[in-house]
Amino acid sequence: MKLKKFAIAGAIAAALSASVSVVPASAELVFPSLSYRTGPYAPNGIPFADGYSDYFTLINERDGGVGGVKISNPECETGYNTEKGVECYESTKGEGSGALIYQPLSTGITYQLIPKVTADGIPLHSMAYGRTSAMNGKVFNWVFNYPANYWDGATIAVQHAKDMSGGDLNGKTIALVYHNSAYGKEPIRTLEEKAKSEGFKLTLIPVDHPGQEQKSQWLQIRRERPDFVFMWGWGVMNAVAIQEAANIRYPMDHFIGIWWSGAEQDVLPAGDGANGYKSLNFTYVGKDKPVFADIQKYVVDAGKAAGDGSNIGTVQYNRGMYAAMLAVEAARKAQEMSGTMDINAAQMRDGMENLNVDAARLEELGMAGFGPAVSVSCANHGGSGEALVQQWDAGAKQWKAITEFMPADRELVTRLAMEDSEAFAKENNITPRECK
């Protein structure tokens, strides 16, 4: 009799615990933030981290989370240091019910995390940075880089230069001033290919970290007078390059930076000299969108903002918001596909591979025109590859978009990405998966 009672009690307890594990009361979506609020790169890291965090807070406060499940956003300081970034990954991947996505805002950290996330089965979204060939989802199953990558950026910059030159770059010279690192070297292969097909001469001008002193590089530019200067820089290198360009009186509207060389802190130190400098961008700049009214009401006014609110509407803040929005939309898609609100990392990956944020969806989110339409698939982890050109107005101290979102030369970019990713697969004994 006693045994029977004990068995019944045990069965009830087991049933209860089973039901709890199906719909846990404390379920949450864990989106860790590998941020850098200290060190030389903090001026870029802080607004991005603030935007990333504030958007999640908005979703929690206004909508009660995604599908009723709150977002948890544990933050870990990397200082833009690759080793610390890996430590942060290891210490946060087991948070709560497990991390669902990583967006480290560092190409160096991304490279180190690629094998780790692949082994652990956690999606890594290096939004417009990191390894370009990760756009091949057949090889890089867990890595995404939508909406655009560095090679897209290189071809868009060339297209813009071509448009400025009356549609012909034949005989022109383009100098690439780049951070002498894996990041800075990313566009070289693509630009070399474009140089062959468009007939321009490419001059490569590397700058060593951190880029505080660039006299030699700009003396060379002053002597050679290239028709255009492209820049792949980060941190203080951007500000110094723009100042030096202004010093040698290089025509600033012929100086075009990648999207990581086009924030307010890059141009402000050069004062009026930076007027006319251009950079690519894949997000809206400003705060004249309905979503910002909600951020003000539910996040800033409620005293829940990550920063003091002064960064809202800046390049890096909006980029952080955009990255967070893409993560939320992917989680929403994953919930819809899996039929459960409490998704895991594999389901999150499925959501990312079926992500479709078009113009209509952006409008619903109060973010019309905030970024290019993003459509991701199992094979294409790189999105549409579009970016616009913005120009700095030193008088008004603001960026102004001077083009619509422009398409990249995806034929070239896809060919190069396939070559690179297939070589990577061969080196690492990876069998590319089939995508329907």
Next chain:
Amino acid sequence: MSVELLNFFETFLNGLMAGVMYSLVALGFVLIFKASGIFNFAQGVMALFAALTLVGFMTGQVPFSHLINAIFGTELHNWGAGLPAFLAILLTMVVMVALAFLIEKLVLKHLVNQEPIILFMATIGLAYFLEGLGDLMWGSDVKTLDVGLPSGGSFWWEDVTRTWAAQGAEYYGMYIDLLDVSAALIAVVLVIALSLFSQYTATGRALRAVADDHQAALSVGISLRRIWVIVWSIAGFVALVAGIMWGSKSGVQFSLSLIALKALPVLILGGFTSIPGAIVGGLIIGVGEKLAEAYIGPMVGGAIENWFAYVLALAFLLFRPQGLFGDRIIERI
């Protein structure tokens, strides 16, 4: 003259100017090492801290405003429109003297007679502390610094040198940055002032006595602690000058602390104990790295100046281990 030769002179001249900028940082290291035997790892961060404080005064920023607002829910940002550059520089100097006093009181006093490596480690801690304090006080956003120094290329020099090229040659004139010229003039004034101070004032002579022999100086009644406060204050002033020059170039941001890396090869070459050594060492490093970047760089892929500066310094070390102007090491066995 041929354009190639003019380009060589232009590179040489700009190397000299860059060298002066490195010397400004190296000077701070030399002053402290000379007087106390401490290799001050925090010198670069002191330049950053001084520049942050200067911008804070010039823009009227409330120090620790982020912290105050976070704790008390206030909206403090600025206390006014800010101070004029001259007044802000004076006030920053007061802060640097106060900092020197605190460093002596809280750090150095407790480490008298310790091994140099212990003192060096203490300055590493000091560097991290000052960097964090600067962040907490003034925030880590990039700040624009304009104390009224001229900047940009000199039109006059371009026009003068344009005529030096052979007739018919395409030459745009020689480039020189006015900010670098200002830095060179300031460095000259600084070195003269430091030399006069150490030669003709009682404090200066006491400083030299401490530098020569701590024990002997103590035995004649010179206060080591007072001398340390003075020398750290002077190093703070030199850090402020370096911070103004580098901050005017790139804005005041936390990477400014990395300029210390530019001073190391200068110190290796010029010696840790010589003020003229810091200047001459800076000039040699500046010229050497710029010429190497321009003429050897293209053969090896470029971006060689950072490591080339160290190679150059090490090459000198092979022949003069104490540096060009360092004290000769004589040890009796």
